[in-house]
Amino acid sequence: MIIGAGHAGLAMSRCLTERSIDHVVLERGEVAHSWRTERWDSLHLLTPNWQSRLPGYDYQGDDPDGYRALPEVIDFIAEYAKAIAAPVRTHTTVTSVRPTESGYLVRTDQGDWRCRTLVLASGACNIAGVPAFAERVPRPIAQLTAQQYRNPGQLADGGVMVVGASSSGTQIAHEIHRSGRPVVLSVGEHIRAPRLYRGKDLEWWMDAAGVLDERYDQVDDIKRARRVPSLQLAGTPDRSTLDLNALTAIGVKLVGRLSGITENGKTQFAGSLRNMCALSDLKMGRLLDLIDEWARANGLYDPGEQPQRLPPTRVEDAPPLGMDLAAGAIKTIIWATGYRPDYSWLEVPVLGRKGMIRHDGGVVAVPGMYLMGAVFLRRRKSTLIDGAGDDARDLSAHLASYLDGGLARLTA
């Protein structure tokens, strides 16, 4: 069984079909449900079209360097499900998974299933994280998560505080500020990246230079690598870089990480904004150094050409350390503070620290269970649509030999 008919579940389905392994894909909504119901209207993928591909299903359109819009993403995934004839049961919500003697019992609102092997592809972004102190936000202020946000029209006129400056936060801050609602952006840890470098897309460099193929078991500290926030990249139509400098240039106000809200509704911004931006600039520099080295070693480096690096992130001398939310300048708060998966239905002892699944490159810590669609699951590119293919190939091979082993046990 595969739980989830998003791009990861479908990639696995194709691999299982190729191996003639009988399976069913359970989907709580329609194929690509999360994309249909949990993303903002103007979203574009941050990976270029040529890279947003699935096994046996490359991009066929005429804009390979562009960034697909949300409706196109949904169509792409839905067409893929049809093209591979994935055995999807839609509108089927899993209510629990329990171990049995021979595998797992999957209970749904459409009946029960038994299986020897199970693939969890229910997504890494089911629940938007909101800090506990959000309950101290004064009542008149509306609150939305990045998962609930759709477009500026939803919001009251007036100021908006966006909390979180990774990919979602910066895009949402940009759109809202341009709608005439002044934005204050609270910035914690973030990974700055130029959209283009030496004339090519950053994702092209990361793909070509092997950064995206870096394996989970080769990385120094995989736990830390899996917690790193998303690259601060956006699928901008003009391929411009949407970084903090781009935001301050249009008037967005930066403040430090939101560390708390007092009982009388005053926010507390950390005094570490300058170092957060310095750390991000330094990290970006290291990535570009790596790319320069690879470009040099592969003859893509024009000795006369000086690499154009982005200027340092501009931070004002004394960013505000707090705001009185009761004063009325802020009418809405958008929480873009990360997501976590929902495994509340998984009644199998595989959850470790902080409710995360215990796994080794997608092979979960109990027999016959696999994980797909998680950050840096097996490779750095596991986080991207393009990573699902290799992950599904590797894990379906493991699953197949697990089943063969089981068969050998039965016939022995």
Add this chain to the structure above:
Amino acid sequence: MAEADSTASTVNNGVNVAALISAREALTNAPQAAQFKWRAACEWKNGTHSHSTVEGYYGLGQEQHHKRTFTFDADHPEVFASEDHGATPVEYVLVGLASCLTAGIAAVAQHRNIQLRSVTATIEGDMDIQGILGIDSDVRNGFGGIKVTYDIDADAKREDIEALVAQSQKRSAVYDIVTNPTNVTVVVS
């Protein structure tokens, strides 16, 4: 950040990084042992002069003791109509921040195989004393801002030195204490 293993390294900043890394691994599996309590005792002498001692702390599951008792005199200066028996409490905070960041720089440099030759910091906190004197309630008691300037001579590019300083702030206890809110409870026994 992975660097060459320390057996091959000739870099010595005096930090036992191997011990810190194995402690980190051990504590990942024993979070209870990672719970520390730091302490100080403070005795009023006269006027604004007090005398503090630091001797015992709690960590790794038991009470611990420093090699000896450390002592600190704190006071206000003569411009505050005091007797200047020791540095002011806010100067202790600046010392705390500079020391914490400097220790961090040494540890990160060791871990990244960068030989430090000299590291000096000057630190300055500006303060509008209308706050503590109660003259203007819009002025805070504490520092308006703190600036730290590092002068570092090391075997490394400027970028790498800046990265040491940035990483030190990221992992510094006192930097966190100063830049983020902390609950403080004061009771009378």
